[in-house]
Amino acid sequence: xxxxxxxxxxxxxxxxxxxxxxxxxxxxxxxxxxxxxxxxxxxxxxxxxxxxxxxxxxxxxxxxxxxxxxxxxxxxxxxxxxxxxxxxxxxxxxxxxxxxxxxxxxxxxxxxxxxxxxxxxxxxxxxxxxxxxxxxxxxxxxxxxxxxxxxxxxxxxxxxxxxxxxxxxxxxxxxxxxxxxxxxxxxxxxxxxxxxxxxxxxxxxxxxxxxxxxxxxxxxxxxxxxxxxxxxxxxxxxxxxxxxxxxxxxxxxxxxxxxxxxxxxxxxxxxxxxxxxxxxxxxxxxxxxxxxxxxxxxxxxxxxxxxxxxxxxxxxxxxxxxxxxxxxxxxxxxxxxxxxxxxxxxxxxxxxxxxxxxxxxxxxxxxxxxxxxxxxxxxxxxx
Numbered sequence: 155x156x157x158x159x160x161x162x163x164x165x166x167x168x169x170x171x172x173x174x175x176x177x178x179x180x181x182x183x184x185x186x187x188x189x190x191x192x193x194x195x196x197x198x199x200x201x202x203x204x205x206x207x208x209x210x211x212x213x214x215x216x217x218x219x220x221x222x223x224x225x226x227x228x229x230x231x232x233x234x235x236x237x238x239x240x241x242x243x244x245x246x247x248x249x250x251x252x253x254x255x256x257x258x259x260x261x262x263x264x265x266x267x268x269x270x271x272x273x274x275x276x277x278x279x280x281x282x283x284x285x286x287x288x289x290x291x292x293x294x295x296x297x298x299x300x301x302x303x304x305x306x307x308x309x310x311x312x313x314x315x316x317x318x319x320x321x322x323x324x325x326x327x328x329x330x331x332x333x334x335x336x337x338x339x340x341x342x343x344x345x346x347x348x349x350x351x352x353x354x355x356x357x358x359x360x361x362x363x364x365x366x367x368x369x370x371x372x373x374x375x376x377x378x379x380x381x382x383x384x385x386x387x388x389x390x391x392x393x394x395x396x397x398x399x400x401x402x403x404x405x406x407x408x409x410x411x412x413x414x415x416x417x418x419x420x421x422x423x424x425x426x427x428x429x430x431x432x433x434x435x436x437x438x439x440x441x442x443x444x445x446x447x448x449x450x451x452x453x454x455x456x457x458x459x460x461x462x463x464x465x466x467x468x469x470x471x472x473x474x475x476x477x478x479x480x481x482x483x484x485x486x487x488x489x490x491x492x493x494x495x496x497x498x499x500x501x502x503x504x505x506x507x508x509x510x511x512x513x514x515x516x517x518x519x520x521x522x523x524x525x526x527x528x529x530x531x532x533x534x535x536x537x
Contacts, residue, residue: 155179155495156181157222158184159185161186161227161228163227169486170224182205186209215238221244222493223242224249232248233258233259234258247274248504251326271504273507274501277482277502277506279339284480285344297447302421305337305422308437313428315329316405317398326406330354337437339506352516354410364402365398409429438451457470
């Protein structure tokens with residue numbers, strides 16, 4: 155099983171390792187990355203000798219005979235690279251966000267509809283044991299029809315979006331696309347309903363300031379006292395990256411919320427925060443039906459079901475391990491192998507990625523214009 159990788163970043167390396175663990179027949183046969191020489195030095199001569207390196211995706215795709223392609227470039231290139239892969243018909247593993255603008259999203263949708271390329275989008279949360287169990291509970295009817303959802307994501311490692319290259323909003327598309335895209339997807343998956351409208355608001359209250367543009371934490375005269383320093387070794391959760399998060403060029407909102415209306419008239423409230431730390435971390439949802447309420451959290455690995463009309467609370471506990479994304483990455487890796495072999499359909503299809511990205515882009519537009527936005531392709535004009 156020969157894998158081609160376009161953009162050999164940390165995330166895609168991890169997913170490659172998961173695929174090789176799932177099926178030892180998988181191996182990286184080719185890498186397209188402008189930092190090829192640095193990658194060779196990093197992975198070592200023994201591993202690099204079996205990999206053909208290219209500087210461009212075009213060259214890789216025109217030269218190599220592959221079983222599948224993985225895209226792990228910077229976010230703004232995901233659409234462009236995916237369109238190149240679509241033209242080959244090879245199965246594709248596509249990192250999120252799948253697009254960072256409405257124009258790119260329309261291009262991606264059009265390219266996929268012309269080719270119908272088998273694609274697995276990097277949405278591991280929907281495939282975690284905890285979400286799969288939540289889906290079973292909903293479908294059992296125990297809660298009644300879900301009529302309201304309250305979801306939250308308090309990110310304890312949020313500093314990465316202000317110290318690292320992720321601080322560049324032109325590159326990331328903003329933090330709805332970076333984080334909420336996962337949450338919108340698992341909510342859509344659990345509900346099985348179509349979202350129709352969204353409104354959103356963002357704030358930047360903490361990670362802002364008057365430090366010079368481009369200032370590196372290592373060069374700051376406050377790096378031994380700053381609670382967000384990346385050079386202090388005494389902090390319990392030292393942030394990753396190098397830049398000052400209180401500089402004038404620090405991008406990204408540090409909190410955001412959205413209200414989403416669905417086809418039945420029910421709505422979802424969602425909120426995310428990037429300066430919560432340690433035990434303040436939370437990621438999960440409360441789903442309320444007439445018969446009962448279910449809540450779960452990815453950090454505690456617990457589901458609780460509160461029955462409304464009888465004195466009963468059910469608790470479901472899941473093993474806490476070292477699995478990335480709650481075990482969802484391993485399932486995604488195994489699924490992509492099945493897609494490449496032709497033995498399984500995508501469990502995280504491009505249609506879901508397109509919808510989640512559309513919701514995030516509309517949330518971003520709503521937060522900028524103080525308006526409700528329709529979640530509909532019919533009303534979207536690429537800009």
